Amino acid sequence: MPNPATPAFLARLAAALPPDTLRPPEPRYLEEPRGKWQGSAGAVALPHTVEEVATIVRACAAEGVGIVPYGGGTGLVAGQIAPSGDPLIVSLERMHAIRGTWAEENVLIAEAGAILADVQAAAAGIDRLFPLSLAAEGTARIGGNLSTNAGGLNVLRYGNARDLCLGIEAVLPDGSVFHGLKRLRKDNTGYDLRNLLIGAEGTLGIITAAALRLFPRSASESTALLAVPSPRAALELLARAGARFGQTVTAFELIHRQGFDFIAETMPYIRIPLSPLPDWMVLTEIGFPQAAGPAEEALESFLADAMEAGLVTDGIVAASEGQRKELWLLRETIPEANRNIGAIASHDVSLPLSEIPDFLARAPQALARVADIRINAFGHLGDGNLHFNLFPAKGRTRKDYAAQAEALTRIVHDLVHDLDCSVSAEHGIGRLKVDDLTRYGDAAKLAAMRAIKTALDPKGIMNPGAVLT
Numbered sequence: 001m002p003n004p005a006t007p008a009f010l011a012r013l014a015a016a017l018p019p020d021t022l023r024p025p026e027p028r029y030l031e032e033p034r035g036k037w038q039g040s041a042g043a044v045a046l047p048h049t050v051e052e053v054a055t056i057v058r059a060c061a062a063e064g065v066g067i068v069p070y071g072g073g074t075g076l077v078a079g080q081i082a083p084s085g086d087p088l089i090v091s092l093e094r095m096h097a098i099r100g101t102w103a104e105e106n107v108l109i110a111e112a113g114a115i116l117a118d119v120q121a122a123a124a125g126i127d128r129l130f131p132l133s134l135a136a137e138g139t140a141r142i143g144g145n146l147s148t149n150a151g152g153l154n155v156l157r158y159g160n161a162r163d164l165c166l167g168i169e170a171v172l173p174d175g176s177v178f179h180g181l182k183r184l185r186k187d188n189t190g191y192d193l194r195n196l197l198i199g200a201e202g203t204l205g206i207i208t209a210a211a212l213r214l215f216p217r218s219a220s221e222s223t224a225l226l227a228v229p230s231p232r233a234a235l236e237l238l239a240r241a242g243a244r245f246g247q248t249v250t251a252f253e254l255i256h257r258q259g260f261d262f263i264a265e266t267m268p269y270i271r272i273p274l275s276p277l278p279d280w281m282v283l284t285e286i287g288f289p290q291a292a293g294p295a296e297e298a299l300e301s302f303l304a305d306a307m308e309a310g311l312v313t314d315g316i317v318a319a320s321e322g323q324r325k326e327l328w329l330l331r332e333t334i335p336e337a338n339r340n341i342g343a344i345a346s347h348d349v350s351l352p353l354s355e356i357p358d359f360l361a362r363a364p365q366a367l368a369r370v371a372d373i374r375i376n377a378f379g380h381l382g383d384g385n386l387h388f389n390l391f392p393a394k395g396r397t398r399k400d401y402a403a404q405a406e407a408l409t410r411i412v413h414d415l416v417h418d419l420d421c422s423v424s425a426e427h428g429i430g431r432l433k434v435d436d437l438t439r440y441g442d443a444a445k446l447a448a449m450r451a452i453k454t455a456l457d458p459k460g461i462m463n464p465g466a467v468l469t
């Protein structure tokens, strides 16, 4: 275990930094969205520049003090929360500048503390799109997005955070600065440190800035919420949409009615447009370039064909930008409704598309043998990524299931592993899934990961307890 950030250490460090860089930790740094973990910290450091980050990391390295890099605090696997050890939290929130934009290159450079929604707005300001989009985009920061290799709603078309990053500037665990902030699409100069740091969840260094890929904005978009008879029908619909629209299918989300039932139960003022509510729905969006004509007409004609083929039984195509936003708001409210109910256990699993119907049939059967629960399965079907979350039966609370929660997760993850799939699709390992990584991870990969960690961070100061024990 690294050393705590003691008052004596903090006094020495404060002398090397501008006033007000170190502060006692406010409660928000010690909480996480699902309210399951409580953090500890000696202090929070709020650096303004990469040089200050380097000064902080060098001091921590010299005295073996633990560091927890911190973005927006929206991570769902407790990577940003150290429950013990009083480390130094290093929050990038003051480093939020957009350092530059290059519309002709489709590139933007943002500091790690830039809020995702601000990066999207900066891209829109030069008539470009930064396509990373997730429900926490008003709080999550680019450094956190890259460190968790976040996915979100548009991976189907644009890829995940890793695919959207051309270059990185970072402070490594010895305090040296990696100047990898290149705007190059080709750079075959040996090991790829950028890709090592992306998805490392703060265990190999602190990302301080990133060169990000932008895209032309769609000239015409259309969004629809559709009732489908089954997940298998949803997959057939996805395949047909791919054949008809190619890369212009931006999102293809699967929604089970349980998510909308939770919204109705805990936020009855939100209007749910489909009635009667079907068991399974798809929220899909297409975005056309100028030359392709109006997206709405194309989507409507596609849906007419899909209804004739029995793949869609009911649906709404958004008739205005306001309606389009309403449909997306519904989808993005599902995590909040889940939180209102209080999950017994949440799972973020990745499966080959063709295994999904089988998984969705088998997992509830296996779980029902052990406990009376409600299941909310939803997620990014186009990416094979399901959020498979377990909730108490009506009239009970998650506390009633405290003794069973671990066994229930084991059932889900064992099934995922048996199918040769992944127990972490887009949220990462953090502290929540360290045991899962040890149990299910490939032995050679784990050994290589440990060797890399030891080589770069021999004192284990970077985010101790996250990803690897």
Ligand SMILES: Cc1cc2nc3c(=O)[nH]c(=O)nc-3n(C[C@H](O)[C@H](O)[C@H](O)COP(=O)(O)OP(=O)(O)OC[C@H]3O[C@@H](n4cnc5c(N)ncnc54)[C@H](O)[C@@H]3O)c2cc1C
Pocket (backbone or CB within 6 Å): 033, 068, 069, 070, 071, 072, 073, 074, 075, 076, 078, 079, 080, 092, 112, 133, 134, 135, 136, 139, 140, 141, 142, 143, 144, 145, 146, 147, 148, 149, 150, 151, 152, 153, 201, 202, 203, 205, 206, 207, 208, 335, 336, 426, 427, 430, 463, 466
């Ligand atoms: C309502 C809601 C919806 C969400 N939806 C999605 C979704 O659709 N897809 C998805 O992928 N995720 C989703 N998430 C999870 C979360 O938003 C992402 O993981 C996000 O990328 C985390 O960013 P952050 O800035 O909040 O990071 P934090 O929570 O602060 O940190 C996350 C991890 O990254 C490390 N870290 C943070 N900043 C840095 C840095 N500069 N350098 C090195 N390490 C760093 C931390 O130590 C920690 O391990 C959702 C979360 C919520 C609350």
